[in-house]
Amino acid sequence: MKARKWAIGGLSVLMACGLAVGCGKSEPNGAAGGQASPNAGGAASPGKTVLLKMWGGVPAESGPQAVVDAWNKQNPDIQVTYERFVNDDAGNLKLDTALMTGQDVDLYVNYTMPRLQKRKESGAALDLSAFPDYSIDEKMGPDAKLWQIDGRYYGMPTKKNLSFVWLNKDALDEAGLPVPPLDWTWDDMRSYAAKLKKDKRWGLLVHESSYMGHVDAATAAVGYTKPDGTSNLNHPLAAKGFEVMYDMMTKDKSMPTYGEQVTSKMPTDTMFLKGEAAILYAGEFIFRSSNNLKDNPRSFKIAFATLPRLSANENEFKYPSGLGDVVSINPKSANKEAAWKFLKWYADGGMTPLAVGGRLPSSKDVNADEAIKLLLSGAESTYDQESLKKVVFGKFPTYQTTLEQQVIDIRKEEYEKYLLGKQDLKTSLDNMAKRHNDFIKQNKK
Structure with a gap:
């Protein structure tokens, strides 16, 4: 409901954008200013250069700039620029505001299903069935369907999601583990963390973006x-997931308390790479830091495990993996055909430079060996590659979070009270369920 109000609230602005200058631009070669014809459909007019802007959450220097540079060199008639937004609440608000107010957004990356769902409902994501010349299912495999909304694609998943546990292998060897x-289970994780903690080393750190991964993994399965x-x-x-973390914080003291981590904005990935934590639960994005041995020097080897x-019970758990980096086309773009041409190229190998930062392309047309080589980026000897390959190429049941963003926010409000010691677990869980049920009733179609 909020998404619909958001769309209606921005309708007049979007109409003004469409009537005035469009949300994408075409300019004569070497010219500035310029305006696309509203009914151009994205096809470049003779003698004109189509300008596209792609928004994404990865720093430009971690691959996106190399991607657009390669495209621009090969396609002088369609030039792409990259706009970075931080993939957090504030950054996504920046992107949503740009979509709503008609700023230059031709393509953009979605990192969660709730964000994509909201943008689809507000009319900010194009139904890609408008382009019948490319089979997302064939190119990306069965996990792509987890990103469908009502049986249609409103964005193309482009990378293999790699969400796993990073381990200091030297610390494991020292502890005989x-x-x-x-x-393995969270009971095993708790035991490992307790044995690996030291005075100046946490047993476990969890990146904030992954904090509810284990709870979602179980709840999605059941x-x-x-x-x-x-x-x-x-x-x-779900109760088990919250409780085991709380016990590790308060009883074992093998991981920092939630309050300490949030208020200090703890740099979990940097701390792990400095040896200040033996285990880190995070995503593949850490590779862009762990491969940078100049800024993040380390003497230990990194091993990997599944979440x-x-x-x-294997039927009570799915893995937060599958596919990700879902690229959508803005329906208000004046250059949708050009955007689609770029997106196909991007998905089928153009995005390979992002592997340096941990983003392995998911298209079957991409050379997997080349992508893995880039993933490790010259730091191959600093990783336990056997464990990495088991995690990266293993076949696991996966999920995408389908909870609406409002429900995710409700859940966070309640589990924060528990983790901060302000509310007992039963009350927190009961409140989550009650507020979720209220949301379900209010949003029945």
């Missing part, structure tokens, strides 16, 4: 709602 098996349509956010597995399950 093996690299964890693929089917269902965010029960068969009767009511909330399942208070499922026993542990909350129970030993």
